[in-house]
């Protein structure tokens with residue numbers, strides 16, 4: 001069944017239910033909840049506009065495969081924000097009319113590899129592999145998904161956050177593998193940082209935590225590590241604002257997901273395997289699908305949260321541009 005038919009069916013069904021905003025539908029597999037009404041409308045807009053040639057694309061996959069936000073369409077191409085945040089012209093590319101999900105593979109390029117395993121695996125590589133797998137899983141389920149980074153190049157945090165907002169995404173997940181070395185643990189030390197100002201981000205974090213920890217636990221041979229305050233938490237600066245730019249900046253409900261500890265040799269060995277990438281990508285896709293289509297509450301919050309001042313991310317001045325065409 002093609003996506004347009006699904007979207008139209010969803011709208012017809014949504015119209016039939018006629019739920020006022022704020023009213024929760026009774027629990028039944030055949031009834032669309034208020035949340036679903038809103039989200040299917042979004043995907044319909046994304047879908048139907050693909051047939052209107054004069055409408056303005058919100059994003060673009062450039063000829064070199066780089067996803068960018070479109071500032072405006074000009075007679076000789078597109079004015080886009082480059083991965084380093086500069087406005088530049090691109091003459092051609094595959095238009096993007098919206099996305100329900102944006103996945104952000106953390107780090108990238110030579111100056112920002114993230115953490116690194118003792119086995120030599122750079123975090124930027126593991127993040128990208130898991131993001132590709134999760135994107136493939138979501139797209140296979142009819143959920144339009146865009147990545148903020150599609151190869152080993154630099155891009156700044158404001159550019160990543162803007163892409164999700166610009167495409168009208170309902171979910172933004174920044175995918176990472178952690179660097180510190182906490183205590184040994186019988187269970188995975190997955191950490192999820194949610195937006196202190198968003199109840200939807202908090203729920204997204206809880207649903208992701210449930211799926212990811214459950215999925216990783218099947219790797220029983222791994223000697224896990226975990227921080228005492230690990231779980232689904234807020235991480236705030238001394239001024240009370242969210243520490244991480246990928247959490248603080250987006251208007252889109254967003255979380256930063258630390259799958260586990262690249263700094264723990266046993267976990268780094270796991271992260272280098274094909275099996276891990278498949279399991280991790282599927283767990284993220286399952287969680288996002290559950291978040292979008294149900295009112296699942298999630299689990300795993302550690303309410304005291306954490307106060308921590310992080311090192312600044314890659315600045316625009318340090319960012320080396322990658323060719324767009």
Ligand SMILES: [Zn+2]
Nearest residue numbers: 106114176177
């Ligand atoms: Zn990272």
